[in-house]
Amino acid sequence: MDTSRFTCVDAITWRIEPHGAMRVPAIIYADEDLIREMDDKVYEQAANVATLSGIVQASYAMPDAHWGYGFPIGGVAAFDPDQGGVLSAGGVGFDISCGVRTMLTGLKVADIIPVQKSLADSLYQQIPAGVGSRGPISLDEIEMDAMLAEGAAWAVERGWGEARDLERIEEHGTMSGAQPANVSERARERQRREMGTLGSGNHYLEVQAVAEIFDAKVADVFELSPDDVVATIHCGSRGLGHQIGTEFLKEMLLAAKASGIELIDRELACAPINSDVGERYLGAMRAAINCALANREILGHYARRVFTHFFPACHLRLLFDVSHNTCKVEAHVIEGKDRELFVHRKGATRAFGPGHESLPEPLRSVGQPVLIGGSMGTGSYILAGETTAEDKAFSSACHGAGRALSRHAALKQWSGRKIVDELAEQGIIIKSPSMRGVAEEAPGAYKDVGAVVAAAEQAGLARRVARLRPLICIKG
Amino acid sequence: MANVTSSSVICCAGWEHFPHDADIGIRGFGATPAEAFEQAAVALTTIVTHAEVKPLGAVEVTCEAPDLELLFVDWLNTVIYEMAVRKMLFARFAVTIEGTRLKATLWGELVDVARHAPACEPKGATYTALRVSQETDGVWSAGCVVDV
Numbered sequence: 001m002d003t004s005r006f007t008c009v010d011a012i013t014w015r016i017e018p019h020g021a022m023r024v025p026a027i028i029y030a031d032e033d034l035i036r037e038m039d040d041k042v043y044e045q046a047a048n049v050a051t052l053s054g055i056v057q058a059s060y061a062m063p064d065a066h067w068g069y070g071f072p073i074g075g076v077a078a079f080d081p082d083q084g085g086v087l088s089a090g091g092v093g094f095d096i097s098c099g100v101r102t103m104l105t106g107l108k109v110a111d112i113i114p115v116q117k118s119l120a121d122s123l124y125q126q127i128p129a130g131v132g133s134r135g136p137i138s139l140d141e142i143e144m145d146a147m148l149a150e151g152a153a154w155a156v157e158r159g160w161g162e163a164r165d166l167e168r169i170e171e172h173g174t175m176s177g178a179q180p181a182n183v184s185e186r187a188r189e190r191q192r193r194e195m196g197t198l199g200s201g202n203h204y205l206e207v208q209a210v211a212e213i214f215d216a217k218v219a220d221v222f223e224l225s226p227d228d229v230v231a232t233i234h235c236g237s238r239g240l241g242h243q244i245g246t247e248f249l250k251e252m253l254l255a256a257k258a259s260g261i262e263l264i265d266r267e268l269a270c271a272p273i274n275s276d277v278g279e280r281y282l283g284a285m286r287a288a289i290n291c292a293l294a295n296r297e298i299l300g301h302y303a304r305r306v307f308t309h310f311f312p313a314c315h316l317r318l319l320f321d322v323s324h325n326t327c328k329v330e331a332h333v334i335e336g337k338d339r340e341l342f343v344h345r346k347g348a349t350r351a352f353g354p355g356h357e358s359l360p361e362p363l364r365s366v367g368q369p370v371l372i373g374g375s376m377g378t379g380s381y382i383l384a385g386e387t388t389a390e391d392k393a394f395s396s397a398c399h400g401a402g403r404a405l406s407r408h409a410a411l412k413q414w415s416g417r418k419i420v421d422e423l424a425e426q427g428i429i430i431k432s433p434s435m436r437g438v439a440e441e442a443p444g445a446y447k448d449v450g451a452v453v454a455a456a457e458q459a460g461l462a463r464r465v466a467r468l469r470p471l472i473c474i475k476g
Numbered sequence: 477m478a479n480v481t482s483s484s485v486i487c488c489a490g491w492e493h494f495p496h497d498a499d500i501g502i503r504g505f506g507a508t509p510a511e512a513f514e515q516a517a518v519a520l521t522t523i524v525t526h527a528e529v530k531p532l533g534a535v536e537v538t539c540e541a542p543d544l545e546l547l548f549v550d551w552l553n554t555v556i557y558e559m560a561v562r563k564m565l566f567a568r569f570a571v572t573i574e575g576t577r578l579k580a581t582l583w584g585e586l587v588d589v590a591r592h593a594p595a596c597e598p599k600g601a602t603y604t605a606l607r608v609s610q611e612t613d614g615v616w617s618a619g620c621v622v623d624v
Contacts, residue, residue, distance in 0.1 A: 039497055041497070066497040066498055067496060067497035067498065068497075068498065068604075069499075069602040069603070069604035069621060069623070070603075070604070073497075073498055090602075093623075094599040094600040094602075094623045095599055095623075130589060130594055130597075131524055131587055131589075131592075131594030131596070131597045132563045132586070132587025132588075132589055132592075132594060133589075134563065186557060189561050190557065190560050190561055192561075199597060200594065200595075200596045200597040200624075201596040201597060201624050239560045239561075242556075242560075242599040242600050242623075243557070243600075245599075245600055246553050246556075246600040246601075249600075249602075249603070250541075250546070250549070250550070253546070253603065254542065254546075257542070265603075265604075266603035266606065267602060267603045267604050269603075403497050403498050406495035406496055406497055406498075406500070407495075407499075407500050407596075407624070408493055408494070408495040408500065409495060433589045433590075433593055433594060434593040434594055434595040434596075435593065436526065436593065436595040437593075437594070437595035437596055440595060440596065476597075
């Protein structure tokens, strides 16, 4: 992007001044290299979000922002119901509550190396992944309703997880206010055999090693030391979330059309928070959040079983579980006043700083773990929320590396087989049903995750705690 | 990537993928909107696999929307739904459009992971880069970005 289109507030803060129908400014957090490489569509989409009714303070984009639909991916926006604020299905996205969990294994790299290949094979066999995969769990209507209402707590009650996991999950594993009755039959049908499945695309399960520590004090609280092994899962609400997103996007679009509202972008279709469709979406979207929380809890259970098989004394403990595509009601202080806002994060992580009351006691003094997925070759990061993120972007941070090249361009440039072989030489085992899928997710197709997290730290959104390097990657 | 069929009856039928930062765009071309919709559905299947998909079973679907562009998104989302719940991939499509209503038959087979090596899963068709139009040469095109 041409940086002259922005007011450069400081080296990491780029402001689009309100113009046209914008109600507030748009602010992108990125260093100069990242902003220059960003697609012009991020500018356009961040500015478009700033035109929505009831938006508070600014429309934000994180350092990993890229072209999305309606909202940029990496977009954050908060709305006030008392000022005509809206709910946007596109502002949450199709994969509702897609997120990341990281589990501590208590193992060291030296423990993994002798069994690395058979552990990879076993995880690949035990974790249903990819198109056409089905999990062993099938839900009848009663169980579906219970899962949609209770999330990860439901999974734990059914034996697919552990009670102590719950305090390490956003909302303590259960998103309140879910309305299973608002979830359509088609959405339920898509989910009936998809509980405990990983999905495909950029979703993965990785076994990772702690490669570098940036903040020893926080790493100590997170129980991370050099060469420790962790297991990380990236996935979401599967078919159920996709179907809810599809249905409500259409309904909001048709409602806007019927009311004669001209949308600047159809993907920004939205409904007032205080409206029938707004309330129904909120109830359904919260049910989809519970579906994602339950799904990750079940997948964590499967991973736990495989690790215990290889290492009988090993017991995976959840470090934390974060969601990326959500709208949540949160209390924020705006110009000295407490306000209850509906915060949309589309490809952005909630990042509460030290002292936040929602954090479990062991983590409260250092801030929330912010889990950043990189690419399968370059590694991932664990950050900690910063108090300064509250003023910067309603306590939000980036969520991943963000794509630098489209899948289309990646396919032209890389061969999946060659990537698998090259990564094997670096000690990374990739398991995937599709070599083309591997090529589309090539490490080179992503931005430099190191630059993204450094920018997030410089912006005061979250501070770096540890860098992880992959040992095994199971891709759907 | 582009694929133009060799059919001599309808010389303009075909499909293409176009780039999007995170996802993928699909576009179908044809002599009529219905044919462009059919070709776009072929492009949708090709997001998942480049392998042959055999037309072993048929599924009937209908959808309805107030205009052609919204009908196109609905059509793709209907195909995505059938792919997801039936664990099938579809190779051939016969679409008829009457006013705001679409009827179609999809022919395909169950996903065979070893043979199809599915690369990724379409989550939903979006309104981004959505356009259904007749070009100056009379050819209809129908395209949008699909979230994968």
